[in-house]
Amino acid sequence: MELDGRTAVVTGAASGIGLALTERFLDEGMRVVMADIEQPVLERQSARIAAAGGAVTPVVCDVSDADQVAGLRDAALAAYGSVQLLCNNAGVASGRPNHKTKPAVWDWVVGVNLLGPAYGVSTFVPLMLDQGEGHVVNTASEAGLTSSPMLGSYHATKYAVVGLSESLAMELEGTPVGVSCLCPELVDTKIFEATRNAPATLGMPAPPAIPIDQIAEAMGTVALPPADLAADVVYAVRADQFWILTHQSTRARVHARNSRLEQGKHPKFGPGA
Numbered sequence: 001m002e003l004d005g006r007t008a009v010v011t012g013a014a015s016g017i018g019l020a021l022t023e024r025f026l027d028e029g030m031r032v033v034m035a036d037i038e039q040p041v042l043e044r045q046s047a048r049i050a051a052a053g054g055a056v057t058p059v060v061c062d063v064s065d066a067d068q069v070a071g072l073r074d075a076a077l078a079a080y081g082s083v084q085l086l087c088n089n090a091g092v093a094s095g096r097p098n099h100k101t102k103p104a105v106w107d108w109v110v111g112v113n114l115l116g117p118a119y120g121v122s123t124f125v126p127l128m129l130d131q132g133e134g135h136v137v138n139t140a141s142e143a144g145l146t147s148s149p150m151l152g153s154y155h156a157t158k159y160a161v162v163g164l165s166e167s168l169a170m171e172l173e174g175t176p177v178g179v180s181c182l183c184p185e186l187v188d189t190k191i192f193e194a195t196r197n198a199p200a201t202l203g204m205p206a207p208p209a210i211p212i213d214q215i216a217e218a219m220g221t222v223a224l225p226p227a228d229l230a231a232d233v234v235y236a237v238r239a240d241q242f243w244i245l246t247h248q249s250t251r252a253r254v255h256a257r258n259s260r261l262e263q264g265k266h267p268k269f270g271p272g273a
Helices: 016-027 037-049 068-080 101-131 152-172 191-197 210-220 226-239 248-262
Strands: 006-013 033-035 056-060 085-088 136-137 176-182 241-246
Touching: 006 016, 006 101, 016 037, 016 085, 033 037, 033 068, 033 248, 037 056, 037 191, 056 068, 068 101, 085 101, 101 136, 101 152, 101 176, 136 210, 136 226, 152 176, 176 226, 191 248, 226 241, 241 248
Parallel strands: 006 033, 006 085, 033 056, 085 136, 136 176, 176 241
Antiparallel strands: none
16 A cells, blocks of 8 residues: 555554654655544644644544544544544553453453454444555554463453454455554563553552563563564555564464464463473
8 A cells, every 4th residue: 555645543642653653654655643542642742743744633532432433533534534544553551460450450451452443443444445445553462462471451452453353354355455463572662651541540550660671681572663663564554464573583482372272281471381
C-alpha cells in the first residue's frame, strides 16, 4: 500500500511505539490521527509535531469504549475524509499472580488490550472495504506467542489479539484490506509503567520507573528503539506482510514452546525451556 498522502489512525499515540509510528508515518508523507487516553501528554506531543509541520489531529479516546472508538472514526473522517491505515496499538499491563488478579483489573486489561483492537476492527474495516483500500496493524506481543509467570492477564489478551489478527487475515484474504500482527519482544517504552493510566477506582499504586537496560538484562534480551520497530511496520504495510517480529530470539522461544506442546510436556519458562 502506498503511504504518501494517506491517513493513519494510531491508538496509544502519545508515547512509546504509538508515538514512533506517528512520527515515521509523517516522514512517509501521511496524515495521522493521534488517539490516546493521556490527554496532557497527547496535547503536548501533538502540538510539538504540529509546530514542526506535521499533519496531525489529536483525539482523546478510551479504546475500551466502543462509542469512543466510533467517535475516533468520525473525527478522522471529519479531519481528512478517509482512513487507509489503522494501528490498534494502545496497550496496558499488570504484573501479578493470576489468582491474585482482581476482576476489575481483568476488566481494565481486557478492555484496552483486546476489546480496543476488536472495536477498532469492527469500526474501521467496513470503512476500508467500502473505500477499496486499507491495512490494519494489531499490536500483540511476543507475550501473545509465548508465556511467562506473573503476567497472566497480559498474556491472555495478547494471545487473543494474535488469534483475532489471524482470523481477520483469513476473512479479508482476496480483499484490498491487509492485516499485520505486530509481536514485539522488548521495546524501549513505558509499558511497565502502564498502571499510570489505570482507573483510579482500581487503587493501583504508582508504577516504579525501572531503567529499560535493567529490564533487558533481567529478560535476557535487547530493548529495541521504537523508531526501529516503526520502520519494520512501514515495511510490513508496504509488503502486505502479516507477521512483524522484532527479535530473532522470539522465533527460538516460540519453537521451544511449540516443541513442548507437541511432546505433551508442561509449560516451562526460562533458559532451556
